Amino acid sequence: MARTILPFGPQHPVLPEPLHLKLTIEDETVVEALPTLGYVHRGLEKLCEVRDFNQMIQIVERVCGICSCLHALCYCEGVEQIMGVEVPRRAKYLRTIWGELHRVHSHLLWLGLFADAFGFESLFMQFWRVRERIMDIMEATCGNRVVVSVNVIGGVRRDLTPEQCAWIEQEVAIAEKEIRQLTSTILNDYTVKKRCCGKGVLTKDQAYQLGAVGPMLRGSGWAQDARQTGYAAFGELGFEPIVEFDGDCYARSAVRFRETLQSLDLVRLAIARMPAGETATNVGGAGDDDTPQVIGGKRGDIMQAYNRDKSHRVVAAPPPNLDIPAGAIAAKVKGKPQGEAVTRVEQPRGELMYYLKADGSKHMDRVRIRTPTFANIPPLLAMLPGCELADVPVIVLSIDPCISCTER
Amino acid sequence: MFNMTKNVVANLFAKSSTRLYPFAVRGHFEGFRGTLHINIDECIFCRTCMIKCPSQCIAVDNKAGTWTCEAMSCVYCGVCVDVCPTGCLSMSKEHRPVATEKQTMAYQGVPKKKKKEAAE
Amino acid sequence: MLETIPLSLDQVAAVAKECFDDGWRQVTMSAVDCGEAGFEILYHYDKDLVMKHYRLSIPKETVVPSISPVYFCALLIENEIRDQFGICFSDIVLDFGGALYLEAEVRAMPFCKVSVAEKQS
Numbered sequence: 176m177a178r179t180i181l182p183f184g185p186q187h188p189v190l191p192e193p194l195h196l197k198l199t200i201e202d203e204t205v206v207e208a209l210p211t212l213g214y215v216h217r218g219l220e221k222l223c224e225v226r227d228f229n230q231m232i233q234i235v236e237r238v239c240g241i242c243s244c245l246h247a248l249c250y251c252e253g254v255e256q257i258m259g260v261e262v263p264r265r266a267k268y269l270r271t272i273w274g275e276l277h278r279v280h281s282h283l284l285w286l287g288l289f290a291d292a293f294g295f296e297s298l299f300m301q302f303w304r305v306r307e308r309i310m311d312i313m314e315a316t317c318g319n320r321v322v323v324s325v326n327v328i329g330g331v332r333r334d335l336t337p338e339q340c341a342w343i344e345q346e347v348a349i350a351e352k353e354i355r356q357l358t359s360t361i362l363n364d365y366t367v368k369k370r371c372c373g374k375g376v377l378t379k380d381q382a383y384q385l386g387a388v389g390p391m392l393r394g395s396g397w398a399q400d401a402r403q404t405g406y407a408a409f410g411e412l413g414f415e416p417i418v419e420f421d422g423d424c425y426a427r428s429a430v431r432f433r434e435t436l437q438s439l440d441l442v443r444l445a446i447a448r449m450p451a452g453e454t455a456t457n458v459g460g461a462g463d464d465d466t467p468q469v470i471g472g473k474r475g476d477i478m479q480a481y482n483r484d485k486s487h488r489v490v491a492a493p494p495p496n497l498d499i500p501a502g503a504i505a506a507k508v509k510g511k512p513q514g515e516a517v518t519r520v521e522q523p524r525g526e527l528m529y530y531l532k533a534d535g536s537k538h539m540d541r542v543r544i545r546t547p548t549f550a551n552i553p554p555l556l557a558m559l560p561g562c563e564l565a566d567v568p569v570i571v572l573s574i575d576p577c578i579s580c581t582e583r
Numbered sequence: 584m585f586n587m588t589k590n591v592v593a594n595l596f597a598k599s600s601t602r603l604y605p606f607a608v609r610g611h612f613e614g615f616r617g618t619l620h621i622n623i624d625e626c627i628f629c630r631t632c633m634i635k636c637p638s639q640c641i642a643v644d645n646k647a648g649t650w651t652c653e654a655m656s657c658v659y660c661g662v663c664v665d666v667c668p669t670g671c672l673s674m675s676k677e678h679r680p681v682a683t684e685k686q687t688m689a690y691q692g693v694p695k696k697k698k699k700e701a702a703e
Numbered sequence: 704m705l706e707t708i709p710l711s712l713d714q715v716a717a718v719a720k721e722c723f724d725d726g727w728r729q730v731t732m733s734a735v736d737c738g739e740a741g742f743e744i745l746y747h748y749d750k751d752l753v754m755k756h757y758r759l760s761i762p763k764e765t766v767v768p769s770i771s772p773v774y775f776c777a778l779l780i781e782n783e784i785r786d787q788f789g790i791c792f793s794d795i796v797l798d799f800g801g802a803l804y805l806e807a808e809v810r811a812m813p814f815c816k817v818s819v820a821e822k823q824s
Contacts, residue, residue, distance in 0.1 A: 209797070210779075213804035226637065233637035233660045304600060315612035318674075324660040332665065333614075359586075386729050386776035404752050515705040517747065517754060530733040530745065545731035545747075553776035582804065 178206065181564070185214050189292040189568040192578035196571070200564055208559040210552055216582040223539040228254060228512060229328065231539060236322050238544060239580045241284060242522045244270075244277045247326040250542070252406060253518040253531040254328050264408070266330035268449040271408040272343075273317065273325055274520070275438040275445070279350075280309040281523035282435040285575050286361060289428055292572045293370040298360055305353045308346050315339070340446050351439050361432055371425035375558040375570035378422055385554040388547045389525020390430040391574060395422035401521035412444055424573040431523075431575075511535055522547050524575045546580035615676040616659045619652060623692040625671035626650055632663035632672060648694035654679060654686045707745065707758040712767065715746075718757060719770035719777075722748050729774040730754065734784045741765070742790055761790075771796040779803070 179200050185193030193214035199207040222234050235250045236243040248270050255262060262270075287302035310320050316339055317323035325331050335343070361367060377387065382395035392399055393416055400416035402409045417433045419426035513535035519528050525547030532541040551574045558570055602609065611617060628645035640656035641663060643649070664672045679686075710718060722729075727748040735743040741762040748755050761767065769792040771778040781792045782803040792798075 211803075216804045230635070230637040230662075233658060233662065237658075311612070314615055316614075318614050318616040318661060319659060322658070322660075324662075332661075383726075383728055384723070384775070386774065399752065401752070517705060517756065519754075526730075528730055528747065530731075530747070532735060541733070541735045543731075543733040543735075545733075549779065550731070550776065552779055557775070 177201075183567060183571075187568070189288070189572050190576070190578075191288065192576065194571070194576055194578045196559075196567075198559070198564070198567065203564045205559050205562050205564060205567060208556050210556065212578070212582055214582070215579050217579075219583045220542050220544060223542040225538070227537040228533065228539050231542065232327060233324060235542070235544065236324060238546065238583050239522075239577055240321060241281045241577065242277050242524070242527075243322045243324075244273050244326065245520050245522045245527060246544075247324070248274055248407065249518050249520040249527055249529045250531070251326045251328050252520070253516040253529050254512050254533075256516040256518060257512040257514040257531065257533055258328070260329050262330055264450045265334075267408040268445050269331045269333075269335065270326060271412070271445045272335070272442055272449075273313075273323060273331075274407060275441045276309055276312060277323075278438045278523045279435050279442070280306050280313070282431045282438070283309065283354075285431060285523070285572075286428065286435070289569075289572055290361070290367075292568050293366070295366065298357070301353075301357055301360075305350050305357075308350045308353075312343055312346055316343070335446075335449075340449075344443060344446060347439050347442055351436060354435060354439075358432070362429060368425065370566075370569055371428060371573075372421075372423060374424045374566050375562060375573055376421070376423045377554055377558055379420075381557060382422065382554060385557055386550050387525075387554040388550045389521065389523075389575075390427050390434070391525065391551050391554060393417060394419045394427035394430045396420040401519045401526040404519060406518070406520055408445060408448075411448070412441060414441070424569055427573045511537055512539070524548055524577055524580070525551060544583055546577070546583070548574065548577045548581045551576075552581065611676040611678075613676065616661050616674045617676045617678050618674065619654075619657060619659070619663070619688070620673050620675060621650055621652075621688075621690055622671040622673070623650060623690040625669045626690075626692050627669055628692070628694055629668060631666050631668060635662050635666045637662060645694060648692045650690045650692065652688040654688055705756060707756045710746070710757040710759040712759065712761060712765065715759060716768045716770060716773065719746070719773045723773050726750055727755070729770075729776055732777065732780045732784065734788050734790060736788060742788060744784070744790070746770075766791045766793050768793055769795045 181198045181200050183196040183198050184190050185195045195211040195214070197209040197211065198205050199209075219234055219238055223231055226234060232247050232250060235246045238246050254260075283302050283306035287299040287306070290296075290298035290302065313323055314320045316335060317325050317333060325333050377385075377391065377395050379396045382392050383397060387395065389400075396418060398416045398418045400414070402414050403416065405411075417430055417437060419430050512531075512533035515530070515532045517528065517530050519526055521527070527547055528545040530541070530543035530545075531539060534540045555571065555574050555576075559567065562570060628643055628648060628650070630643045630645060633639075633641045633643045637660060638656050638658045640653040640658075642651045642653075659674070661674055664674055719729075727750045730747040730749045732747070733745045735745070737743055737760075741760065742765075744759045744761065744767065746757040746759070748757075759767070767790060769777065769781055771781060771792075772794060775796060778796050781795050782797075782799045784790050785792060785799070786802075786804045
């Protein structure tokens with residue numbers, strides 16, 4: 176039979192980002208798929224050679240537009256590991272809370288887009304309406320909606336007041352109620368099931384051998400989640416990954432849907448267990464505790480806040496070359512990292528891995544970012560052959576592609 | 584069918600889930616990083632903000648006493664506000680107004696004299 | 704400090720096969736430009752949330768045997784390294800020939816440290 180090569184993307188209604196697939200089709204059946212990348216490559220890894228290691232926090236946050244907090248978290252944990260810094264417990268919990276809120280809003284975004292991919296516009300609107308509540312929490316607690324910029328090496332830049340905690344709990348409860356109302360639609364609706372069940376099947380062995388991560392891996396029956404390694408406060412929260420066994424698009428969307436609810440629970444649990452012994456002023460090693468006198472205050476106040484912080488701050492031992500100009504509070508992180516570290520966190524899309532190498536200067540030697548979508552593209556290539564052309568958008572979207580992440 | 588009827592009735596009597604935009608504006612939360620401001624009189628032109636800025640949008644000239652910020656390059660991370668030794672930088676919660684071309688925020692201050700000169 | 708297992712060039716494929724049979728999942732490979740000393744390639748594997756890392760040090764202009772016949776998922780990583788560092792791999796399952804990110808006519812390797820990064824004052 177005659178074969179046709181059909182370009183899918185880089186601009187396609189279901190793709191929020193430019194991924195190009197060359198689909199070889201026979202009739203309506205896909206025989207082969209070849210990816211082409213490079214539309215949004217920005218060379219962020221390379222930037223580590225010209226920006227110092229503190230500035231890299233804001234740069235790695237911009238690897239992904241959706242899960243920025245977790246990129247910064249992964250990077251900071253890596254540098255802290257190299258420098259031997261122990262983060263205060265409250266900061267760990269705050270990182271957990273913001274990280275989980277990021278997961279919730281990312282999954283809601285994806286669930287909306289997924290509904291949109293098979294033409295269910297009303298469901299898309301419903302999910303994004305709920306997501307707006309989470310975005311409001313971000314804006315009120317972090318200062319920005321998406322690229323929150325709260326993580327710094329040694330802690331977090333902002334703290335939650337008890338009123339904010341109560342408000343978050345309240346908002347999270349409403350969001351959960353609203354999400355539960357959508358359960359029957361996203362999981363049981365006839366149209367949804369017809370479009371998702373049995374499409375793009377990835378068997379258990381295939382998923383593992385092809386290096387799938389995140390909901391792709393868990394949708395195929397593997398209970399593996401980087402949160403089990405206990406980064407941030409996950410070690411203390413008790414965490415069970417969510418697993419589905421069918422390995423099709425439906426299983427993956429079910430994993431993400433259930434994870435959304437689980438993350439809301441984790442947010443509540445983290446708020447409830449957040450250590451109260453350390454008060455807001457003691458949070459983090461980075462000085463800013465979000466009290467107004469620090470942000471807009473005079474020198475005296477800042478010096479006071481800075482000195483207060485120094486008391487509990489663990490500086491890397493042994494401190495290498497200290498070159499803080501006298502009186503400058505700008506150098507909040509003393510010393511420079513030297514060594515290597517590999518850190519992993521669970522992004523909404525899957526396991527994110529950073530390999531960091533520092534040579535003791537103020538620039539990192541190498542920042543290697545392995546994003547989850549990068550690992551999920553080979554399984555996508557394995558899933559596409561044999562499927563119908565009409566199912567390609569749904570299958571492509573079911574890996575939750577984030578191409579900006581992939582190409583960095 | 585029953586579910587549907589329930590939803591229809593509920594939606595008929597529920598409040599609108601969107602805002603009537605020009606009449607009801609959302610506004611921003613306290614602590615939102617909207618616009619960067621500088622109190623140029625307190626600035627000592629130490630260039631810390633310029634060095635620490637991740638997007639390198641701030642330029643400070645300590646001889647001429649100028650402080651400029653490429654407003655379009657700023658990523659609103661608030662690092663400069665945190666590191667400023669005199670606290671002359673601040674962020675307000677309102678967005679910058681919409682503009683038709685790229686803008687640079689430029690301020691002219693009085694460069695600080697060295698201690699010796701000041702004492703004389 | 705990161706604990707790594709040294710790896711020599713002729714072991715690459717054999718070790719990959721061993722890991723594959725032993726049920727390790729390939730996490731990724733990281734290439735590092737070490738200037739005069741050439742390149743380092745780190746192979747990261749994961750099994751039950753435990754990671755192990757192999758370190759391969761090679762001089763420049765070395766052709767590294769590909770592990771993509773064993774781990775299919777390595778093909779994207781190896782093509783990416785080819786694009787960014789100019790390290791060639793032999794027998795990649797799907798060889799983009801240095802044109803995964805780049806257009807075919809572009810021949811500059813953006814990641815090689817050609818010039819020393821300018822330091823900020």
